[in-house]
Amino acid sequence: MINPANRVKTIELSQIRKMFEVNNSNAINLGIGEPDFDTPKHIKDSVINALDNGFTGYTPNKGLFELREAISDKLKKDNNVNVNPDSIIVTVGASEALYMCAQALINPGDEVIVPNPSFLSYDACVRLANGISVSADLKFENDFKMTLEDVEDKITDKTKCIILNSPSNPTGSVMDKKDVKSISKFADDENILIISDEIYEKIIYDVKHYSPAEFTENAILINGFSKAYAMTGFRIAYVTAREEIIEELLKIHQYNTACASSISQYGALTALKESQDCVKSMVSEFKLRRNLITNSLNDMGWECSSPDGAFYIFPNVGNGHKFVKEAFKNDVICVPGEAFGSNGKEFVRFSYANSYENIETAMKRLKNVKI
Numbered sequence: 230m231i232n233p234a235n236r237v238k239t240i241e242l243s244q245i246r247k248m249f250e251v252n253n254s255n256a257i258n259l260g261i262g263e264p265d266f267d268t269p270k271h272i273k274d275s276v277i278n279a280l281d282n283g284f285t286g287y288t289p290n291k292g293l294f295e296l297r298e299a300i301s302d303k304l305k306k307d308n309n310v311n312v313n314p315d316s317i318i319v320t321v322g323a324s325e326a327l328y329m330c331a332q333a334l335i336n337p338g339d340e341v342i343v344p345n346p347s348f349l350s351y352d353a354c355v356r357l358a359n360g361i362s363v364s365a366d367l368k369f370e371n372d373f374k375m376t377l378e379d380v381e382d383k384i385t386d387k388t389k390c391i392i393l394n395s396p397s398n399p400t401g402s403v404m405d406k407k408d409v410k411s412i413s414k415f416a417d418d419e420n421i422l423i424i425s426d427e428i429y430e431k432i433i434y435d436v437k438h439y440s441p442a443e444f445t446e447n448a449i450l451i452n453g454f455s456k457a458y459a460m461t462g463f464r465i466a467y468v469t470a471r472e473e474i475i476e477e478l479l480k481i482h483q484y485n486t487a488c489a490s491s492i493s494q495y496g497a498l499t500a501l502k503e504s505q506d507c508v509k510s511m512v513s514e515f516k517l518r519r520n521l522i523t524n525s526l527n528d529m530g531w532e533c534s535s536p537d538g539a540f541y542i543f544p545n546v547g548n549g550h551k552f553v554k555e556a557f558k559n560d561v562i563c564v565p566g567e568a569f570g571s572n573g574k575e576f577v578r579f580s581y582a583n584s585y586e587n588i589e590t591a592m593k594r595l596k597n598v599k600i
């Protein structure tokens with residue numbers, strides 16, 4: 230029998246992955262966290278082109294300079310953030326960026342403020358670095374938007390970072406500008422870092438996304454291509470922060486992955502440089518589905534407000550685990566909210582990265598669910 234490292238022993242594999250493995254061909258899967266669209270053709274073509282032209286070797290550790298330049302332009306234009314291409318590392322998904330931050334920044338016993346509920350990787354990455362994750366209890370009454378009040382009283386002299394995720398997985402909430410600003414100022418005052426996971430930035434409806442990197446140099450900004458351009462399998466994202474932080478992150482990146490996939494980097498370059506119409510059309514389709522699922526759930530009496538971003542909705546169903554079981558009996562798959570933290574107990578997460586027709590059918594099936 231092997232004796233794994235103590236820090237690994239306590240980590241559980243994701244419950245969400247299990248949703249992919251269920252063997253029920255009649256079930257409509259509203260558990261999946263990736264766009265159901267194909268990667269836009271011009272992006273795929275650029276990857277084929279990169280292969281044909283022999284761009285199959287290692288790239289610089291930080292990533293292709295052209296790509297980092299394009300990311301730097303994007304950050305200026307979309308986020309009002311000025312960064313030098315040398316302060317950007319292209320990563321193997323946002324997943325690698327998160328892991329890298331935890332490994333490079335957290336000492337044993339350091340505390341990290343993690344939104345509760347939130348994406349599972351945050352807590353796992355903190356614990357894999359022997360850090361302690363401290364819940365910021367997000368409030369249903371405030372549509373689970375993180376505020377300064379949620380974090381302020383969690384700070385101790387051991388606090389190293391605060392994690393922000395807007396638009397959010399699993400709730401779809403988008404933080405207000407005033408909250409992003411006040412948490413940024415607080416991070417400055419207290420000399421705490423912010424790790425801002427902005428992977429859903431582009432999937433947003435009628436409101437604006439703000440990055441803390443606009444307001445503080447203590448922010449580490451993570452963004453990528455998986456969700457906005459339906460490129461989950463390309464495994465491509467990036468992280469940017471002030472230079473002294475990037476130099477430390479690079480040590481983890483260099484010895485962990487050397488560099489992100491060369492051909493995926495060419496795909497990402499095309500995604501940024503060419504027309505953004507593909508993003509617009511995916512987002513407008515997501516919006517129709519968001520409206521359908523919000524109205525249907527509310528009509529059934531499952532309380533939720535209309536999420537402003539991502540492709541998730543997080544209704545209050547009283548008992549998340551029981552609801553998931555009943556939904557499954559009716560051939561609908563969703564994820565218990567508790568998978569995202571203790572504050573998700575009464576909730577379930579539906580992903581609407583599935584066709585309009587399937588969502589309509591799923592909602593009809595859910596009318597039979599009584600708990």
Ligand SMILES: Cc1ncc(COP(=O)(O)O)c(C=O)c1O
Nearest residue numbers: 262322323324348398453455466
């Ligand atoms: C909030 C959040 N951050 C990061 C990721 C990981 O993204 P990537 O595919 O770029 O590793 C996900 C994927 O579901 C996510 O929901």
